[in-house]
Amino acid sequence: GAVVSQHPSWVICKSGTSVKIECRSLDFQATTMFWYRQFPKQSLMLMATSNEGSKATYEQGVEKDKFLINHASLTLSTLTVTSAHPEDSSFYICSALSGNEQFFGPGTRLTVL
Amino acid sequence: RKEVEQDPGPFNVPEGATVAFNCTYSNSASQSFFWYRQDCRKEPKLLMSVYSSGNEDGRFTAQLNRASQYISLLIRDSKLSDSATYLCAVNLGNDYKLSFGAGTTVTVRA
Numbered sequence: 536g537a538v539v540s541q542h543p544s545w546v547i548c549k550s551g552t553s554v555k556i557e558c559r560s561l562d563f564q565a566t567t568m569f570w571y572r573q574f575p576k577q578s579l580m581l582m583a584t585s586n587e588g589s590k591a592t593y594e595q596g597v598e599k600d601k602f603l604i605n606h607a608s609l610t611l612s613t614l615t616v617t618s619a620h621p622e623d624s625s626f627y628i629c630s631a632l633s634g635n636e637q638f639f640g641p642g643t644r645l646t647v648l
Numbered sequence: 649r650k651e652v653e654q655d656p657g658p659f660n661v662p663e664g665a666t667v668a669f670n671c672t673y674s675n676s677a678s679q680s681f682f683w684y685r686q687d688c689r690k691e692p693k694l695l696m697s698v699y700s701s702g703n704e705d706g707r708f709t710a711q712l713n714r715a716s717q718y719i720s721l722l723i724r725d726s727k728l729s730d731s732a733t734y735l736c737a738v739n740l741g742n743d744y745k746l747s748f749g750a751g752t753t754v755t756v757r758a
Contacts (some may be wrong), residue, residue, distance in 0.1 A: 567744065569745070571748075576656075579748040632744055639692055
C-alpha cells in the first residue's frame with residue numbers, strides 16, 4: 536500500500552514558538568492531502584485540505600493564519616503551527632489521497648509548554 | 649448533533665466471542681462509508697469500506713442501513729490482536745473529505 540511519513544513524530548516546544556510538521560507521500564504523488572487534529576478520546580477533526588500548487592481550504596473554525604499550510608510539491612505538504620499555545624497541544628495527523636482512498640501518516644504529537 | 653456518532657464502549661469480550669457495534673450518521677446525503685482501526689497513539693488504518701450490499705473480510709462484516717442511517721461492524725471469533733479503537737468515517741460528497749466518529753474501544757481478553 537501507499538506510504539505516508541510525517542516528521543517529526545513528536546515535538547515539545549515553548550509557548551509562543553512556531554512548529555513545522557512535514558507530511559510526505561513516499562511512493563506516490565498526491566495533489567491532495569488532508570490535515571487532521573485529534574484530542575485525547577476524541578475523533579479526528581479535519582482542519583484543512585491541502586492542494587498542490589494552490590491555497591489550502593480550511594474547515595470552519597480553523598484559523599488559517601495560525602495553521603499555515605504549504606503544498607509546494609506533489610509529495611510534500613507542511614503544516615506550521617504559529618505562536619503555539621498549550622491549547623494547541625494535540626495529535627496532528629496528515630493523509631494523502633491516492634485514487635479515492637486516504638493513506639494516513641503516523642502522526643505528530645505536539646506538546647506546548 | 650454530531651455528524652458521526654459512535655458508542656464509545658469499551659466492549660470487553662473474551663477471546664473467540666463475537667462483538668458488534670454501530671455508527672450513526674446525520675447527513676442522509678452521505679455517499680461513502682468506512683471502518684478504520686486505530687491503535688493507541690497511532691494513526692488510523694483502513695479496515696474496510698462499507699458497501700450498500702454489505703461486505704465481509706475474513707472475520708469482519710460490515711453493513712450499511714441507509715434507511716436508519718447507520719453502519720455496523722461485526723467481529724467474529726475475536727482475537728487478542730483485535731483490541732483497538734474502531735473509527736467509522738463518512739464521506740459527504742465528491743471531495744473525499746472524511747468525517748470521523750470518536751471511536752468504539754474493543755478489548756479482547758484471554
